[in-house]
Amino acid sequence: MNSIWNSAASLSSGLKGLGYIVGSDEEERSEKQNNVENIIEKQFLEQRKIIISSAINQKIAEKTIKSLFLMEGLDNTKPITMIINSPGGDVFSGFAIFDIMRAIKSPVITLVAGFAASMGSIIMLGSKKGKRYATRNSKILIHQPLIGGFFEGRATEIEIQAKEIQETKDRIINLYVEETGKSREDIAKDVEMDYWMTAEQAKEYGLIDKIISSMDEVV
Known part of the structure; x- marks a missing residue:
């Protein structure tokens, strides 16, 4: 055996x-x-490049934020280029990335290559004006926060959730107003439904600064 x-x-x-x-x-x-x-x-x-090419969630936010801090630690005078091709995702994770982009000393450049939808467009605005780019065939989507499923719970809990949703919507509208220079009324109307823009339309709207055909144009 x-x-x-x-x-x-x-x-x-x-x-x-x-x-x-x-x-x-x-x-x-x-x-x-x-x-x-x-x-x-x-x-x-x-x-010094970061790519966000998936839905935005806590894991993506953690990885992106770690990369931002790491690159800043290596040299906070050189720019970091963030390339975005994302359908959007979790609001809190998206704003976490946005806030750190604004908080670090290193200048951050954003480049949309593909599409920046929903929270992807918020992250795109994490770079300062003059540092937002898109490739020619890219698309941008802005809209109000999306809520999946249905509300369930006590009336008070539903009221709290509804208040949080409205506050998030207001925060997003205020950001678009601040970054594009458009009126609050115009932005509020546009985000009521999915509002898709070509790269050229996004430039006219004030969301991006330049449409590029070569990485040499990113400065």
């Missing part, structure tokens, strides 16, 4: 060596993928 187990163990070891064991192969591929991602992240760190 022992000889059977020994033979099986020997065969298994041999197959692993030849790469026939799926688990081993997957682990190797995963390790290689992680190595590639680490190399890419290192390159972006050296180039």
Whole structure:
């Protein structure tokens, strides 16, 4: 019986060596993928670039904020370029990124490449005026906060939630007013529904400063 187990163990070891064991192969591929991602992240760190290319949530906010602080710590005089291609996401996570962009000493440049929707457009405004760019085929979406599901709970709790939603809406409207120079009435009307803009329309609206065709134009 022992000889059977020994033979099986020997065969298994041999197959692993030849790469026939799926688990081993997957682990190797995963390790290689992680190595590639680490190399890419290192390159972006050296180039002082951050990419937000997914829905904005707490995990994305944490990673982005860590990168901002890290780059500021390395050199707070050089600009950081944040490239945005995002459908938006969590309001609190988005404003966390926005606030830190404004709080650090390093100048931050934002570049929309694809689209900046909802909270993505808020993060886009995290850079100062004159430092907001978009590629020619990009699109921008502004709207009021979206609430999923339905309200459930005691009347007092629903009132509190409704108040929070209204306060968030007001904060977003005020930010768009401040950054675009448009009237509150115009902004409030535009965000009632999804308001999509081309890069050219977003520039005319006051959301971005320049449409680029080359990274050499980002200064």
